[in-house]
Amino acid sequence: MSEPNEADVRAEVSAWLxxxxxxxxxxxxxxxxxxxxxxxxxxxxxxWYGKGYSDMLGRAIDEEFDKIGAVTVARTGIRNLAAATxxxxxxxxxxxxxxxxxxxxxxxxxxxxxEPGSGSDLAGATSxxxxxxxxxxxxxxxxxxxxxxxxxxxxxxARTDWDVAKHKGLSYFILDIEQDGVEVxxxxxxxxxxxxxxxxxxxxEIEPEFQVGELGEGWAIATTxxxxxxxxxDGLRRWQEASDRKGRCYEEEAEEIAHQLEPYxxxxxxxxxxxxxxERAKETGKNTDPAVRQEIAKLMIMAKSAEWTARRAxxxxxxxxxxxxxxxxxxxxxSNVAKQAAHVHTMITGANAxxxxxxxxxxxxxxxxxxxxxxxxxxxxxxxxxxNIISERVLKMPKETRMDADMPFRDxxxxxxxxx
Amino acid sequence: MRFSFTEEQEEFRVFLxxxxxxxxxxxxxxxxxxTDEGYDDAVWKQLSSELGLPAVHVPEEYGGQGFxxxxxxxxxxxxxxxxxxxxxxxxxxxxTTTILEAATEEQKRTLLPPLAGGETRAxxxxxxxxxxxxxxxxxxxxxxxxxxxxxxxxKSFVLDGHTADSIVVLARTPGTSGNDGLSFFIVSxxxxxxxxxxxxxxxxxxxxxxxxxxxxxxxxxxxxGAAAGPLAKVLDxxxxxxxxxxxxxxxxxxxxxxxxxxxxxxxxxxxxxxQTMKHKSADMLLEVELAKSAAYYAAAAAAExxxxxxxxxxxxxxxxxxxxxxxxxxTVQIHGGIGFTWDNDTHLWFKRAKSSEVFLGDPxxxxxxxxxxxxx
Numbered sequence: 001m002s003e004p005n006e007a008d009v010r011a012e013v014s015a016w017l018x019x020x021x022x023x024x025x026x027x028x029x030x031x032x033x034x035x036x037x038x039x040x041x042x043x044x045x046x047x048w049y050g051k052g053y054s055d056m057l058g059r060a061i062d063e064e065f066d067k068i069g070a071v072t073v074a075r076t077g078i079r080n081l082a083a084a085t086x087x088x089x090x091x092x093x094x095x096x097x098x099x100x101x102x103x104x105x106x107x108x109x110x111x112x113x114x115e116p117g118s119g120s121d122l123a124g125a126t127s128x129x130x131x132x133x134x135x136x137x138x139x140x141x142x143x144x145x146x147x148x149x150x151x152x153x154x155x156x157x158a159r160t161d162w163d164v165a166k167h168k169g170l171s172y173f174i175l176d177i178e179q180d181g182v183e184v185x186x187x188x189x190x191x192x193x194x195x196x197x198x199x200x201x202x203x204x205e206i207e208p209e210f211q212v213g214e215l216g217e218g219w220a221i222a223t224t225x226x227x228x229x230x231x232x233x234d235g236l237r238r239w240q241e242a243s244d245r246k247g248r249c250y251e252e253e254a255e256e257i258a259h260q261l262e263p264y265x266x267x268x269x270x271x272x273x274x275x276x277x278x279e280r281a282k283e284t285g286k287n288t289d290p291a292v293r294q295e296i297a298k299l300m301i302m303a304k305s306a307e308w309t310a311r312r313a314x315x316x317x318x319x320x321x322x323x324x325x326x327x328x329x330x331x332x333x334x335s336n337v338a339k340q341a342a343h344v345h346t347m348i349t350g351a352n353a354x355x356x357x358x359x360x361x362x363x364x365x366x367x368x369x370x371x372x373x374x375x376x377x378x379x380x381x382x383x384x385x386x387x388n389i390i391s392e393r394v395l396k397m398p399k400e401t402r403m404d405a406d407m408p409f410r411d412x413x414x415x416x417x418x419x420x
Numbered sequence: 421m422r423f424s425f426t427e428e429q430e431e432f433r434v435f436l437x438x439x440x441x442x443x444x445x446x447x448x449x450x451x452x453x454x455t456d457e458g459y460d461d462a463v464w465k466q467l468s469s470e471l472g473l474p475a476v477h478v479p480e481e482y483g484g485q486g487f488x489x490x491x492x493x494x495x496x497x498x499x500x501x502x503x504x505x506x507x508x509x510x511x512x513x514x515x516t517t518t519i520l521e522a523a524t525e526e527q528k529r530t531l532l533p534p535l536a537g538g539e540t541r542a543x544x545x546x547x548x549x550x551x552x553x554x555x556x557x558x559x560x561x562x563x564x565x566x567x568x569x570x571x572x573x574x575k576s577f578v579l580d581g582h583t584a585d586s587i588v589v590l591a592r593t594p595g596t597s598g599n600d601g602l603s604f605f606i607v608s609x610x611x612x613x614x615x616x617x618x619x620x621x622x623x624x625x626x627x628x629x630x631x632x633x634x635x636x637x638x639x640x641x642x643x644x645g646a647a648a649g650p651l652a653k654v655l656d657x658x659x660x661x662x663x664x665x666x667x668x669x670x671x672x673x674x675x676x677x678x679x680x681x682x683x684x685x686x687x688x689x690x691x692x693x694x695q696t697m698k699h700k701s702a703d704m705l706l707e708v709e710l711a712k713s714a715a716y717y718a719a720a721a722a723a724e725x726x727x728x729x730x731x732x733x734x735x736x737x738x739x740x741x742x743x744x745x746x747x748x749x750x751t752v753q754i755h756g757g758i759g760f761t762w763d764n765d766t767h768l769w770f771k772r773a774k775s776s777e778v779f780l781g782d783p784x785x786x787x788x789x790x791x792x793x794x795x796x
Contacts, residue, residue: 300794387699397693
C-alpha cells in the first residue's frame, strides 16, 4: 500500500487540530482524544492507535502540531522504548494494557538492563527469575536506572537458565515496580547529582503473562530496545520543550516535562558546553593568552568538524546510502570534544576552577562541566566499546575472542558484587 | 551541497581515481621523485588535453571548464591520494587562481587559456627566505622602469619554480611595508637576471626552488599596490585545496595501515586482531573523517562565495595537517620496522604530510589566524 501524499496528510491533520485542539482541556483528556483520532501516534499500526505512516510522514505531522502549538502524546523517557519493544514483541494483552497509558503519559517506565557486575557486557546479567508455582520470582540488582523512582513499570532482562551460554539464558519481562519486593535507591554520582537509581529485587513477583516473547529470547528482544535507544541518541531527536503558554493542557504538560527531564539537567554540562567557551574567554581576558587561543582553536576545529561529520552521515542516509562511518564515530567524537572542552574551560577559569557552586563562575555551571564530562566517555557504551564497534563493524577487523561464548553461564568467571 | 557530493561529482571522482591509479603508481612516484623536473610530461599532457584538469575552475570565457573550487578540491584530493608528481598545485591552483583574482581582463584573456589548456605552466612566488606565509613578509622590490618594472630580491619555497614557464611574483614598491605597496608581476621563466635553484627537499614528490632576481624585467599583473586583497583570497583557496589534497593522502595511508594490519601475522594471529591495533585504527578513522568533513565544507563554502570562507580555510588547513601527520605517524608505527624502510611506500606519503603541514603555514599558525578571523 503506498503512502498518502504528504501535502494531503498535512492538510488533514491541520484541519483536525483546528477543529479539536483546545488548550483548556486536561492533559490526559486531550491525549485520549488525540489517541482515538490516530494523530497521536501516526507511525504506529492502525490496530494500535496509529495510521501506519512512515517516519518521514510522522515528522511532517509533528511540524503541523508545532505550527498550531498543540500538545502531543507523551514522548519523554523510557516509555518510548517500552512502546517500541511492546509493538514488536509484546502479546495482545501487553499492547492492550500498556500502549494507551504510555501515550497518555499516565504510566512511566524504566529500563532494568545494566547491573553492577555487567556494564559493557550487558548479556552477562545475573539478576535471576525463577518459576515458583505459577509466578516468576525475581532476585538480584540493577543499576543506572533512570526514572525508576517514579516509574510504574520496568523492562527487565533476567537470567532464567544458567546451564546454557550467556546470551541464550536470558528472558525479558515487564515488572511492576510498585511492589514490596522492589526497592529503588538513588545512586549519587561524582558530580553530586543522583539522576540514576539502583534497583534491588528481593523475591519480587511477575505474573506469567508479563513475560515478553519466548523463554531464552531475552537478548534478542533487548536488542530491539537498545536499537531504539541508540536511534534516540543520534542527536536528531529533539528534547521535548515545555511551553510557557497559558492553558490547562500546556501547564500540565510543562509539569510533566519538568518532572521527567529533571534527571537530565546536567547533560549539557557533561558534553562540555562548547557554546560557552569563546564568550568566557573574552569575559576573563584569557582570549589574549596565545596558549589558550591555540587550545580554543583545537576545540572549535574538532567540534565543528564533528558536527559536519554527523551531517554528512545524515545526508548520506537521507539519500538512501549507507550511513557511512560518520554515524558510528559520532559518539566517540563527542567524548573527545567533551574532554578538550573541559580542558579549555579549566585554562580559561584559572584558580576559580577549584571552586564550585555559588562561589564559582556562572553559579557552578563551569564547575559542573569539570566534574561531569567523564560521563560522556562511559554512558551509552564506553569509548572502548565504541572503538570495538567501529573497528569490527566499519573497518571489518577481527572480532574480539570471546572466552564465554559457548560455555554454560554457570561456569563463566564473573564479578563478585558485595552485599549492601 | 556542503555535506554530500552530486552524482556528477561522484562520477568525476571515480573517473579521476582510476586515471591516477593507472598513471601514478608508486613505481612512477619513485621514478619521478628522483628527477629534477619531478613530473612526467606525457602524463601532464594527458591530464591537460584529455581530462582538462588545469581548466577545472577557470571560467569558460578564458578557455576553462567553468566549474568551482568544489570540483578543484576533488581533483587535488585524488591527486593527494595518488601522490601524483605534477606541477598541478603550483600552476592550476596557485598561479591560475592568482591570475583570476588579480589580473586585468585583458591579461586574463591572454594568460589563462594556455594555462587552462596545460600548454604552459606557471607558479606563484610569494614566500621568501624568512618563510612567512603572508604579504607583510615580502622584501623583494619592484621598481618602475620604462614601460615595465624590474624586480630585485629572492623568493623561496616556490613550488616547481625551477620548471615553470612563467612566474607570478609578489613584490613591493620600494619604501613600503606591511600589506601596502604590494603588487603581483609576471616574469618569464627564462628572463635575464633570474637564477633558479632547485632546493633539496625532504619531500621529493613536490619540487621547490629558490629564485633570485637581479633587475629582472617584469609585467605588472592587475593594479599596482593592490595585491593584498587578491593575495588573501588566493591563500584561502590554496589552503582549502591543500586541506583537500591532504585528506586524500591521509585516507590512502589509513587504508594502507588497515590492510597491512590484517595481513601481518605475529604471535600466531593477525596483528589487526589485537585490541590496541583496532582502537588505533578506529581513532585514525575518526581523525581522517573529521578532517574530510572540514575540507569538504570549506571547499563548498568557497565555491558559494560564503563570507565565512577565510575562517573555514584556516580551520580546514589546521585540521587536515594535524590529521595527515598523525595518520602518517600511526601508519609507520602499524607497519613496524618495515614501515621505517625506504622500500616501503609509507614514507612517500609521510614526507608529503610533513611538507604540507608546513607549506602555507603550520597548524599553530592557522589556529591563531582562525581565532583572529572569528574575532576572539
